[in-house]
Amino acid sequence: MSKNILSPQQNTELLGILKARFEHHTQRHAGINWPDVQRKLEAAPENLWTLNEMEFTGGEPDVVGFDDKTGEYIFFDCAAESPKGRRSICYDRTAWEARKEHKPENTAMDMATEMGVEILTEEQYRELQTLGNFDLKTSSWIKTPADIRKLGGAIFCDRRYNTVFTYHNGADSYYAARGFRGVLKV
Incomplete structure (x- = not known):
């Protein structure tokens, strides 16, 4: 095979x-x-x-x-929370390489590429949230615009207080409750 x-x-x-x-x-x-x-x-x-x-x-x-x-x-x-098998990862390889210590095992962008998916954009993430309530306890990295990424940042979203929020963080950060969601077109 x-x-x-x-x-x-x-x-x-x-x-x-x-x-x-x-x-x-x-x-x-x-x-x-x-x-x-x-x-x-x-x-x-x-x-x-x-x-x-x-x-x-x-x-x-x-x-x-x-x-x-x-x-x-x-x-x-469409998992209720950010996928468990994709958490505790920083945004991309550049951010991973910039970390001096305590590097996560992988990055969102690398995992997405390995899996054959794209990371959801902010628009797609908001579309997902019209289909249900997702990421009430977790958050998900989303595709970050190049101008933000060039300055060292990355963006993520979650849903709190019945509202979808978009936030920023250093691309090298990682948290046990932050992963990413993918999109596949067939």
Whole structure:
């Protein structure tokens, strides 16, 4: 098996998990039919591998939309809190290398690349929050604009007091309750 291809049994198990989540959270994807999503997934095994990585790290990926222009289904990490398997990480490799001591094991940007996802933008994060209440106890790094990142900062979001907040921090910071959420287009 290729590194980024699941076995037939893994495919079946993952598709079962995704289908059950899809059927349980119909408000996230009104007007989208599971058989259409499944056909698209089965035609692109590398996307199933990425979704499996999202699932394995605690992201609970689910369909949140369809892009009419590209014909792609959009998956976001929909776990109630920032995925457990992606916490205690700084923003990117540059920030990691700048730390003199107590370096985290990984970075959000590196993990996202390894998994085959993009980190949610602020707009996508706010879109996610229209589908439910996420990050009530945790926070998630979001894609940071280059001008902020060039100055050493990075941004993250969470939901408190029924409001979505965007904050800043040094890109080299990391906390046990901060991870990142990914997006995959299939």
